Amino acid sequence: MKATFPHMGEAYAAIKGFLEDLGVDIVIPPACNKKTLEIGTKNSPESACLPLKVNIGNYVQSIKMGADTVIITGSCGPCRFGYYGIVEKEILKDMGYDVDVIVFDPPGEDMKEFKRRIKKLTNGNSFYKSVKALLKGYEIAKELDDMNKLMYYLRPREIKKGQVKSIFNEYEREVFKVHGSKRILELIKETKNRLEKVEVDSERDVVKIGIIGEIYTVIEPFVNLYIEEKLGDLGVEVDRSMTVSGWIKTNLFAKLVGFNEEKAIIDAAKPYLPAMIGGHAQICIGNAVLYSKQGYDGVIQLLPFSCMPEIVASSILPTLSKKEDIPCMTLVVDELTGESGYVTRLEAFIDMIGRKKEVIGL
Numbered sequence: 001m002k003a004t005f006p007h008m009g010e011a012y013a014a015i016k017g018f019l020e021d022l023g024v025d026i027v028i029p030p031a032c033n034k035k036t037l038e039i040g041t042k043n044s045p046e047s048a049c050l051p052l053k054v055n056i057g058n059y060v061q062s063i064k065m066g067a068d069t070v071i072i073t074g075s076c077g078p079c080r081f082g083y084y085g086i087v088e089k090e091i092l093k094d095m096g097y098d099v100d101v102i103v104f105d106p107p108g109e110d111m112k113e114f115k116r117r118i119k120k121l122t123n124g125n126s127f128y129k130s131v132k133a134l135l136k137g138y139e140i141a142k143e144l145d146d147m148n149k150l151m152y153y154l155r156p157r158e159i160k161k162g163q164v165k166s167i168f169n170e171y172e173r174e175v176f177k178v179h180g181s182k183r184i185l186e187l188i189k190e191t192k193n194r195l196e197k198v199e200v201d202s203e204r205d206v207v208k209i210g211i212i213g214e215i216y217t218v219i220e221p222f223v224n225l226y227i228e229e230k231l232g233d234l235g236v237e238v239d240r241s242m243t244v245s246g247w248i249k250t251n252l253f254a255k256l257v258g259f260n261e262e263k264a265i266i267d268a269a270k271p272y273l274p275a276m277i278g279g280h281a282q283i284c285i286g287n288a289v290l291y292s293k294q295g296y297d298g299v300i301q302l303l304p305f306s307c308m309p310e311i312v313a314s315s316i317l318p319t320l321s322k323k324e325d326i327p328c329m330t331l332v333v334d335e336l337t338g339e340s341g342y343v344t345r346l347e348a349f350i351d352m353i354g355r356k357k358e359v360i361g362l
């Protein structure tokens with residue numbers, strides 16, 4: 001088996017560590033790029049969600065590099081994500097690629113099926129060894145999230161512009177060269193140490209923005225046009241409401257012991273959206289409310305064009321914005337999104353918030 005998986009922001013490093021610890025041969029797709037999107041768009045139904053199109057591009061690029069098995073996460077509920085595994089397999093088959101697709105979804109009620117898939121995915125290793133490797137993958141995801149938080153603080157405050165970016169780019173080049181979770185974790189630690197030495201102006205007054213919306217769009221920088229970097233350059237400290245480690249904790253570990261990790265967020269969403277309608281719409285609304293309570297200056301919702309749950313969430317945001325007194329902006333992305341219009345909207349939003357802050361400060 002030579003396995004591949006969607007690139008998904010920095011998540012590939014956690015999956016790499018997890019699978020390498022189990023001795024699984026892997027192919028990491030190249031970082032998402034124009035070619036990835038072009039392949040996916042050309043070969044997927046026009047109405048398919050943007051993340052699915054990018055996934056297809058990832059797989060094809062990996063298959064051309066020798067991959068024969070695709071690993072993806074799954075889901076259930078009234079949203080197209082639940083069909084990704086089947087649809088993606090069919091698309092690849094139509095393209096002439098007869099690869100195995102392993103769907104790694106939350107355990108739900110069928111623990112036997114969950115264990116069977118784990119066994120297949122984990123190269124026949126024992127359940128104990130697989131869980132140990134999974135925990136290491138989770139640790140990598142958590143360390144990466146911490147590193148991101150550090151970069152969110154540093155970017156708007158760094159004295160020498162571009163330093164954070166260049167350290168992170170170096171990490172991204174190196175992580176491909178190292179093998180196994182131990183080395184990946186060491187590399188992250190080394191990178192964090194370097195980041196901690198970046199000189200900053202800690203007195204600088206920055207705008208604080210929470211990023212909410214559809215999880216894939218939030219965590220994949222190519223799809224969201226590197227919004228965290230762009231906002232950092234505009235003097236904004238961001239916070240990402242959804243992360244890979246958060247997804248693992250909520251959907252795997254907490255569910256296994258019957259704990260609802262997202263209860264506080266769902267409770268916050270209830271006055272505006274009392275029911276789960278698929279995707280992360282309810283979480284998106286709950287996080288917007290919580291960002292307001294935590295004193296953030298604004299929220300930006302990201303969603304792929306035609307994402308049903310997030311369209312519902314975006315229709316609620318204007319009311320929420322008034323009641324919770326927090327500026328909200330929605331950015332829709334698809335394969336036709338132009339960078340200059342996107343940046344202009346970001347600049348205008350941040351400018352508006354900056355002026356509001358000044359007025360309040362008077």
Ligand code: SF4
Binds near residue numbers: 278
């Ligand atoms: S959350 Fe939105 S983009 Fe993601 S699968 Fe569901 S409908 Fe598609």
